[in-house]
Amino acid sequence: MKQIVITKHGDPDVLEIKERKDPQPSAGEVLIKVKAIGVNFADILARKGLYPDAPKPPCVVGYEVSGTVETAGPGVDSSILGSAVIALTRFNGYADRVCVSEKAVFRIPDPLDFERAAAIPVNYLTAYQLLHVMGGLKKGESVLIHNAGGGVGLAALDISLHLEATTYGTSSVGKHRFLMQRGLNYPIDYRNQDFLSSIMSLTGGKGVEVVLDPIGGRHWKKSYRALRSTGRLGMFGVSTVTDSTMGRLFQFIKLIAQTPRYSPLELMNANKSVFGVNLGHMWNERDKIGGWMQEILKGVEEGWVRPHVDRAFPLERAGEAHAYIEARKNIGKVVLVTGG
Structure with missing residues (x-):
């Protein structure tokens, strides 16, 4: 798989694309083939060394992805395989493959494409x-x-x-x-x-x-x-x-x-x-998060939740995406796309 790694704290050019071995889902997890990744201001703070919760470099950030479920780990209902989903990730989202708990995965409502779906969770x-x-x-x-x-x-x-x-x-x-x-x-x-x-x-x-x-x-x-x-x-x-x-x-x-x-x-x-x-800091409240997310996805179907993607950058141009947000050019969401 490919990941965008913060190699050290600094400007956008410290972001580098790396090849890694594909992850394997543990019990209760699924492997998602990522299509789009939400870029958030917390990612920029992490890159600059201004986000206390972020792992120390080298590290991979990213809180939200959309894509299709490729593999299900032990204990996961196999009917989810092939489904188009949104997922919350605790870092590691800047990648074209990611493993997440099935409790953090939500099916994408029909009106949404992958890019707009990735603009929803955070x-x-x-x-x-x-x-x-x-x-x-x-x-x-x-x-x-x-x-x-x-x-x-x-x-x-x-x-x-x-x-x-x-x-x-x-x-x-x-x-x-x-x-x-x-x-x-x-x-x-x-x-x-x-x-x-x-x-x-x-x-x-x-x-x-x-x-x-x-x-x-x-x-x-x-x-x-x-x-x-x-x-x-x-x-x-x-x-x-x-x-x-x-x-x-x-x-x-x-x-x-x-x-x-x-x-x-x-x-x-x-x-x-x-x-x-x-x-x-809400990872210990997954039931609450799940309930809120269901209300939001219901809002998508009803038409009052309208995620707007300003620009989509290829995964390997994550540094440009960061610079674009830091320059305050975006209206709405900026996402990364894998092309997979």
Whole structure:
């Protein structure tokens, strides 16, 4: 099989394609012949040495794949052989063959091709946990989605519209037309507008019920201020850590120094709440993840889950895919394809 290996921490050129022996599924596992692989910001952080959960180089990252089941291990119902599936992987996803637990495998609904199927798991599960499970977004409420043009951003927009919420989203102005065509009510140009002032102006000084913030640091402070009473701030990333040119240690020190501390008394008096989401730490909750995934796949069939793939890069050009995302060129998902 072929894998993309992070040979050392650094720029995209540290990603190299390697030939490895095909894996064999253990009991309760299946071997998937991979067709498409979702690329996530966590993969970029891992490559840069800024993702604590990632294995040390040389390593293979990747959290989600789509493809066909080629082999079933002991204890797995053989009727799954040949099925088109989506799978969650705990690393090792940047490959044309991967073994995963059958509990992390879901059949692809008929409307989806492999590329769009690979765009679902991480983005939509993260957005579902943020909005439905922990954010409690309801009909008639309002939500501010930072980085609305990204993969999680578009997934959050789909879910928010399904819940009949009013949507605000930050992005570069070049993405506004697309986002409004997708249903975003109020786009905000984060490069030329202060998002907090814009939100307060648009909401008559009230703020919004839910804010989704993947940026981190002092940005969380402003997002908290954008909440109205009973508002909830969902934090699910620290993309600001990649903006610095300092070394890794100094990047983390700067991030910690800028991160707000929320006092229980302050939260009580403000009638606000804050929470965090890290899908990569949900592997011990497979029953919950499975239930959420079934709701999302039902949404595909009903038409309100609409995964959007911006670009597909061949597996061997994974470095270009990383650079494309880091340049903030993508609207929605970037995937790798194996050609197999």
